[in-house]
Amino acid sequence: xxxxxxxxxxxxxxxxxxxxxxxxxxxxxxxxxxxxxxxxxxxxxxxxxxxxxxxxxxxxxxxxxxxxxxxxxxxxxxxxxxxxxxxxxxxxxxxxxxxxxxxxxxxxxxxxxxxxxxxxxxxxxxxxxxxxxxxxxxxxxxxxxxxxxxxxxxxxxxxxxxxxxxxxxxxxxxxxxxxxxxxxxxxxxxxxxxxxxxxxxxxxxxxxxxxxxxxxxxxxxxxxxxxxxxxxxxxxxxxxxxxxxxxxxxxxxxxxxxxxxxxxxxxxxxxxxx
Amino acid sequence: xxxxxxxxxxxxxxxxxxxxxxxxxxxxxxxxxxxxxxxxxxxxxxxxxxxxxxxxxxxxxxxxxxxxxxxxxxxxxxxxxxxxxxxxxxxxxxxxxxxxxxxxxxxxxxxxxxxxxxxxxxxxxxxxxxxxxxxxxxxxxxxxxxxxxxxxxxxxxxxxxxxxxxxxxxxxxxxxxxxxxxxxxxxxxxxxxxxxxxxxxxxxxxxxxxxxxxxxxxxxxxxxxxxxxxxxxxxxxxxxxxxxxxxxxxxxxxxxxxxxxxxxxxxxxxxxxx
Numbered sequence: 355x356x357x358x359x360x361x362x363x364x365x366x367x368x369x370x371x372x373x374x375x376x377x378x379x380x381x382x383x384x385x386x387x388x389x390x391x392x393x394x395x396x397x398x399x400x401x402x403x404x405x406x407x408x409x410x411x412x413x414x415x416x417x418x419x420x421x422x423x424x425x426x427x428x429x430x431x432x433x434x435x436x437x438x439x440x441x442x443x444x445x446x447x448x449x450x451x452x453x454x455x456x457x458x459x460x461x462x463x464x465x466x467x468x469x470x471x472x473x474x475x476x477x478x479x480x481x482x483x484x485x486x487x488x489x490x491x492x493x494x495x496x497x498x499x500x501x502x503x504x505x506x507x508x509x510x511x512x513x514x515x516x517x518x519x520x521x522x523x524x525x526x527x528x529x530x531x532x533x534x535x536x537x538x539x540x541x542x543x544x545x546x547x548x549x550x551x552x553x554x555x556x557x558x559x560x561x562x563x564x565x566x567x568x569x570x571x572x573x574x575x576x577x578x579x580x581x582x583x584x585x586x587x588x589x590x591x592x593x594x595x596x597x598x599x600x601x602x603x604x605x606x607x608x609x610x611x612x613x614x615x616x617x618x619x620x621x622x623x624x625x626x627x628x
Numbered sequence: 629x630x631x632x633x634x635x636x637x638x639x640x641x642x643x644x645x646x647x648x649x650x651x652x653x654x655x656x657x658x659x660x661x662x663x664x665x666x667x668x669x670x671x672x673x674x675x676x677x678x679x680x681x682x683x684x685x686x687x688x689x690x691x692x693x694x695x696x697x698x699x700x701x702x703x704x705x706x707x708x709x710x711x712x713x714x715x716x717x718x719x720x721x722x723x724x725x726x727x728x729x730x731x732x733x734x735x736x737x738x739x740x741x742x743x744x745x746x747x748x749x750x751x752x753x754x755x756x757x758x759x760x761x762x763x764x765x766x767x768x769x770x771x772x773x774x775x776x777x778x779x780x781x782x783x784x785x786x787x788x789x790x791x792x793x794x795x796x797x798x799x800x801x802x803x804x805x806x807x808x809x810x811x812x813x814x815x816x817x818x819x820x821x822x823x824x825x826x827x828x829x830x831x832x833x834x835x836x837x838x839x840x841x842x843x844x845x846x847x848x849x850x851x852x853x854x855x856x857x858x859x860x861x862x863x864x865x866x867x868x869x870x871x872x873x874x875x876x877x878x879x880x881x882x883x884x885x886x887x888x889x890x891x892x893x894x895x896x897x898x899x900x901x902x
Contacts (some may be wrong), residue, residue, distance in 0.1 A: 409728075412732070413730075414691060414692075416688075454683075456685040456687075457686075462736075464766060467764035467766055469766055487740075514761050
């Protein structure tokens with residue numbers, strides 16, 4: 355048994371999250387360009403950043419403890435159009451504890467032969483669950499502790515086999531509500547088949563689909579006419595802690611709301627999902 | 629229980645490995661430049677590549693299913709001097725199965741609150757251990773299966789706490805011998821405090837230390853005078869499946885030999901290590 359009650363963990367109040375889910379592999383260069391600018395230039399989230407791209411069952415993760423504005427790795431992401439259906443990115447403003455690589459989101463673990471990727475915005479100061487050792491934090495953030503707890507409880511609940519999406523979603527609704535009671539829990543979690551998102555305070559999404567229009571970033575002087583780079587069948591959902599564009603309508607989550615994304619749109623959980 | 633006996637796994641006979649361990653964080657730009665050239669230019673290992681850098685307890689992993697010669701990510705590694713004490717890199721020539729991101733080495737898992745990084749050269753065609761689900765392959769390589777088996781058996785043996793280095797080394801000697809009986813098992817494994825290496829057929833190492841000299845790559849027309857970029861206290865061990873330089877003396881491993889590296893040199897395992 356591993357009890358973390360005595361350890362000082364860092365918390366992440368002032369971070370920002372970016373998630374993307376598409377029905378066809380799409381690059382995130384446009385959204386990441388605006389998002390990364392907040393990592394030290396238009397905003398103060400300069401204590402590291404990270405991004406994870408699912409490609410099938412594989413994941414490409416880039417993390418850096420430099421600010422997203424100064425990082426040569428972030429520069430690569432802005433220039434190299436990695437195509438993915440599920441992306442989670444995070445920029446960090448450390449409010450306690452050290453700036454180090456092991457505290458950079460997104461975090462990644464394997465469970466049931468899938469990679470699970472997690473990022474969190476908020477703080478969970480009093481959240482010290484009992485961890486049985488099956489998933490343990492490497493760094494000292496409240497976020498990684500919450501991630502390990504989610505996976506541990508999920509595997510305890512469902513045993514040796516990945517449950518259906520309906521069961522996964524019901525479990526996620528329950529455990530995010532439990533964890534959110536300890537503080538602020540805006541989060542994104544994916545295993546490459548769906549994207550789970552939970553809002554405590556700040557989360558917005560948009561689904562871009564036909565007819566596509568031009569979007570202009572608020573953080574950089576960049577605009578893209580999506581109709582030129584898409585097909586009529588494409589659907590792209592973007593989820594963020596603060597809207598990236600001023601000329602589009604973003605939908606704000608309600609406090610406590612959990613949404614699951616698949617195929618570039620919100621999944622209807624009133625229908626059975628296998 | 630998860631039994632993989634019925635599944636077709638890919639094998640990796642023709643890969644190449646590169647490991648580095650230093651007593652002070654050092655960049656691997658020189659060695660990686662020669663190594664990456666084998667990924668499609670001076671050699672045929674063009675089916676993906678990967679590299680992992682420990683920075684404290686954190687790990688930065690870059691994987692790509694493009695060849696190391698063509699990959700923009702490999703280009704970044706050659707230009708961006710990431711400093712690390714433990715590095716493991718791998719270039720892949722797929723001999724069976726698909727070229728996909730989830731089959732690119734190095735593989736990474738968390739155990740006892742540390743990241744463990746693993747890469748393998750060789751094939752283990754008949755190796756189908758019983759995996760209990762605590763660590764499961766995401767892709768379909770014999771290598772990832774062996775890695776999961778090592779971690780599973782290690783945690784079974786030692787329970788909830790990371791054992792001493794002496795105990796870890798004794799366990800690694802035993803389990804690498806067990807696995808190597810199924811085929812060819814040249815491998816590198818690290819959790820950022822030591823680097824375990826095992827040779828079945830091809831593994832060489834060199835320890836660069838004062839007085840440093842000039843080294844010239846065999847795969848590219850590049851030479852570095854290490855005396856200009858080091859201090860007299862620096863020690864750097866480089867381990868590879870085929871020597872990277874022609875004007876230095878590389879020590880070849882004996883078949884079945886396991887060596888553990890720490891602080892830039894071979895660790896003396898006749899002394900008790902905590």
